[in-house]
Amino acid sequence: MATYDELRAAADKAWKAVEAPSRPLFIVSINTSSIASGALDTLARLQGLSLGDGFDVMQTGDTGFAWMEPVVQVVKPGGESILYGHVTASRAEAFAAAALKGVASEHVIGSVSGNVAGVPALADSEWMRIQTRWIMANCGVIDPDNIDHYIARGGYGVYMAASQTDAEELIKVITGSTLRGHSGSFFSTGTKWGFLRSAKAEPKYLVCNADEGDPGAWVNRVMMESDPHTILEGMLIGAYATGATYGWIYLRDEYPLAIERMNRAIQQCRERGIFGDDALGTGVRFDAEVVRGAGAYVCGDETGLLASVNDGRGMPKIKPPFPAQSGVLGMPTNVNNVETYASVTTLLRVTPETFSTAGTEANRGTKLFTVSGAVARTGCLEVPFGTKVNDLLAAAGGIAGGRAFKAIQQGGPLSGLLPAAIAGDLPLEPEPFRPLGAGMGGGGIVFLDDTACVVDMNVMTSIFLEDESCARCTTCRIGNQRMLEVIRRAARGEGDSTDVDRLTALGQTMQYSNCFHGSLSPTIINNTLKYFIDEFNVHANEHRCPAKVCPALIRYRVVNNSPKVAEAAPICPTQAIVQRDGAWQIDDVKCIRCNACRDVAPDDIVVEDEFQGVIPVRATVPADVARSG
Ligand code: SF4
Numbered sequence: 040m041a042t043y044d045e046l047r048a049a050a051d052k053a054w055k056a057v058e059a060p061s062r063p064l065f066i067v068s069i070n071t072s073s074i075a076s077g078a079l080d081t082l083a084r085l086q087g088l089s090l091g092d093g094f095d096v097m098q099t100g101d102t103g104f105a106w107m108e109p110v111v112q113v114v115k116p117g118g119e120s121i122l123y124g125h126v127t128a129s130r131a132e133a134f135a136a137a138a139l140k141g142v143a144s145e146h147v148i149g150s151v152s153g154n155v156a157g158v159p160a161l162a163d164s165e166w167m168r169i170q171t172r173w174i175m176a177n178c179g180v181i182d183p184d185n186i187d188h189y190i191a192r193g194g195y196g197v198y199m200a201a202s203q204t205d206a207e208e209l210i211k212v213i214t215g216s217t218l219r220g221h222s223g224s225f226f227s228t229g230t231k232w233g234f235l236r237s238a239k240a241e242p243k244y245l246v247c248n249a250d251e252g253d254p255g256a257w258v259n260r261v262m263m264e265s266d267p268h269t270i271l272e273g274m275l276i277g278a279y280a281t282g283a284t285y286g287w288i289y290l291r292d293e294y295p296l297a298i299e300r301m302n303r304a305i306q307q308c309r310e311r312g313i314f315g316d317d318a319l320g321t322g323v324r325f326d327a328e329v330v331r332g333a334g335a336y337v338c339g340d341e342t343g344l345l346a347s348v349n350d351g352r353g354m355p356k357i358k359p360p361f362p363a364q365s366g367v368l369g370m371p372t373n374v375n376n377v378e379t380y381a382s383v384t385t386l387l388r389v390t391p392e393t394f395s396t397a398g399t400e401a402n403r404g405t406k407l408f409t410v411s412g413a414v415a416r417t418g419c420l421e422v423p424f425g426t427k428v429n430d431l432l433a434a435a436g437g438i439a440g441g442r443a444f445k446a447i448q449q450g451g452p453l454s455g456l457l458p459a460a461i462a463g464d465l466p467l468e469p470e471p472f473r474p475l476g477a478g479m480g481g482g483g484i485v486f487l488d489d490t491a492c493v494v495d496m497n498v499m500t501s502i503f504l505e506d507e508s509c510a511r512c513t514t515c516r517i518g519n520q521r522m523l524e525v526i527r528r529a530a531r532g533e534g535d536s537t538d539v540d541r542l543t544a545l546g547q548t549m550q551y552s553n554c555f556h557g558s559l560s561p562t563i564i565n566n567t568l569k570y571f572i573d574e575f576n577v578h579a580n581e582h583r584c585p586a587k588v589c590p591a592l593i594r595y596r597v598v599n600n601s602p603k604v605a606e607a608a609p610i611c612p613t614q615a616i617v618q619r620d621g622a623w624q625i626d627d628v629k630c631i632r633c634n635a636c637r638d639v640a641p642d643d644i645v646v647e648d649e650f651q652g653v654i655p656v657r658a659t660v661p662a663d664v665a666r667s668g
């Protein structure tokens with residue numbers, strides 16, 4: 040097997056063709072977001088073009104600019120490099136011709152390197168200037184399927200240096216860095232590694248939790264699709280530090296590209312002697328494989344995940360025993376998530392001293408966040424811990440369409456729903472969220488504008504949580520069912536003044552569930568009752584939806600018999616827009632409240648409260664009666 044120095048020398052040659060190409064190089068971002076925007080067609084189109092003196096084409100992973108996909112970077116001999124967006128296949132030829140000749144102005148995002156007249160520096164853009172890209176250093180830069188690119192940029196050199204350090208000392212460095220689990224648990228990574236190292240039984244195992252299931256979160260997907268070796272190197276460092284000899288990457292089946300790239304990266308490690316009986320000649324034995332998860336949300340709990348790795352049903356277990364005592368195959372096991380393993384490699388690469396210059400005292404370093412929802416720009420950013428939510432929102436271009444910022448739903452359905460007045464000033468680190476009755480979660484932040492209805496959001500999250508309960512505990516299984524029933528009643532105009540007490544009592548009971556799924560399921564409902572009680576009460580007691588969203592509480596009506604309504608009629612999916620006696624009307628029985636007609640005729644079709652003034656407000660039930668109900 041080649042030595043690390045020999046691998047590095049060969050890798051440097053391969054990387055030179057990217058860093059200093061002899062002719063223009065078009066680098067197309069191929070990731071799940073870009074593929075949804077047609078990037079594979081763009082790639083094929085560019086590869087099939089023959090223009091000027093020719094150019095080369097390669098793929099990269101995810102640049103984080105999801106709203107600009109398909110994204111293409113053009114590197115020219117001499118060092119000039121520009122990032123472009125919205126390069127669809129149909130525009131690829133005109134784009135390539137313009138980019139080869141000078142600058143494809145219509146597509147410019149910013150210059151990556153070199154001063155190009157009229158092209159703003161990417162680093163100065165709103166999106167980039169709040170970012171510190173350490174964990175994402177290779178994202179959108181290297182070809183994730185090319186291990187040489189990774190090695191040429193220092194990859195596996197971090198492991199080589201770490202393996203020269205005493206393992207106990209290495210764990211102390213990780214602990215001292217303040218690195219904690221980026222999945223949302225925020226438990227000290229070094230402490231966890233210490234538990235596994237001190238476990239007596241052998242063999243010991245590592246598991247990488249790649250079961251990213253929070254709606255609105257795709258930070259781990261970005262890493263796996265862009266830089267799989269940074270994750271594998273973190274696992275290899277973990278193996279050296281803890282004495283583990285095998286690893287499993289538990290990866291949800293909904294991420295097929297990540298599965299493909301992680302599997303390819305593992306195979307490359309085996310072929311180059313990085314994985315095997317003697318990792319790069321350091322005497323460490325380690326290998327790993329991908330386990331495809333079926334997408335059960337409760338496998339985010341490490342005991343549920345381990346049950347699934349063990350070929351069982353993904354049901355969380357009561358602890359103890361903890362995974363460090365009994366995990367995969369009953370042996371001592373450590374579980375960290377994708378971003379945590381990547382952060383280990385990162386903090387040792389940038390050095391713990393530099394790592395500690397970013398973030399806060401309690402949480403040094405950086406964290407990935409994905410922003411989505413009502414923002415102008417959707418994508419993935421890496422910012423220092425402690426960055427304010429409002430700064431993230433500004434980077435995302437603010438709330439789209441100039442609407443008001445209403446709330447955030449951060450960290451998935453177990454982490455909470457916070458109003459803009461509180462959320463905006465929150466520093467992004469776990470501690471400030473806890474006194475608010477919420478969590479920060481693993482990195483997904485969904486922004487809501489003033490057209491969103493919190494009760495409607497509760498219906499969606501409650502359906503999800505009830506569906507995802509593994510049903511082991513009565514508190515969680517029945518508690519989630521009852522909560523969903525109450526929320527649905529409120530959204531249908533069938534609630535009453537007893538609902539707040541009923542939901543509060545259910546939330547208190549569910550604290551005693553076995554795992555975090557049950558105990559945290561009431562979080563969004565509790566936040567709603569605390570921060571959005573007026574909006575909830577209008578639904579429950581007055582049977583109205585102020586945001587005009589809850590389908591049972593609104594109806595669509597034609598107010599102007601205009602040609603726009605005639606235009607809207609054919610796009611109605613249920614043919615609910617009908618003509619009677621020469622006038623357009625909406626058949627309320629057929630209307631599914633999809634709002635498509637208002638995209639075409641916003642001034643001629645209105646949304647009205649269904650029940651306002653039609654159904655009398657229910658009588659208030661005395662509190663003692665309510666509690667007994
Ligand atoms: S709390 Fe819910 S998800 Fe967790 S073990 Fe109990 S039933 Fe399963």
Ligand code: SF4
Binds near residue numbers: 595612613632
């Ligand atoms: S809201 Fe949707 S279903 Fe109802 S009338 Fe408009 S287009 Fe048709």
